[in-house]
Amino acid sequence: xxxxxxxxxxxxxxxxxxxxxxxxxxxxxxxxxxxxxxxxxxxxxxxxxxxxxxxxxxxxxxxxxxxxxxxxxxxxxxxxxxxxxxxxxxxxxxxxxxxxxxxxxxxxxxxxxxxxxxx
Numbered sequence: 001x002x003x004x005x006x007x008x009x010x011x012x013x014x015x016x017x018x019x020x021x022x023x024x025x026x027x028x029x030x031x032x033x034x035x036x037x038x039x040x041x042x043x044x045x046x047x048x049x050x051x052x053x054x055x056x057x058x059x060x061x062x063x064x065x066x067x068x069x070x071x072x073x074x075x076x077x078x079x080x081x082x083x084x085x086x087x088x089x090x091x092x093x094x095x096x097x098x099x100x101x102x103x104x105x106x107x108x109x110x111x112x113x114x115x116x117x118x119x
Contacts, residue, residue, distance in 0.1 A: 032058075053085050053094075056085045057095065061108055067106075068104060094108070095109055
């Protein structure tokens with residue numbers, strides 16, 4: 001009977017450890033993005049909501065490519081906020097969206113702001 005209880009608790013402990021590791025990684029990612037945002041906020045930019053855009057751009061630069069779902073998980077933003085910040089950065093030429101719908105990922109633009117924005 002004791003072995004059965006120990007075996008049942010082992011998968012439970014593994015799951016708890018996995019969840020703790022994920023929470024720690026997400027918190028670390030938030031801190032890194034916040035630190036990079038604070039240092040990048042001094043740079044002038046044509047974007048409207050500088051804090052959201054700078055945080056998203058820092059996250060994309062840190063991860064290389066990132067999906068809207070993982071942005072929502074890491075930054076705790078609603079879907080609309082992710083979309084609006086991503087759209088502003090795309091219009092400014094700072095990031096590019098690759099893929100469609102569920103396979104969409106954001107990447108840093110190769111020309112990063114060199115593109116002229118026309119009305």
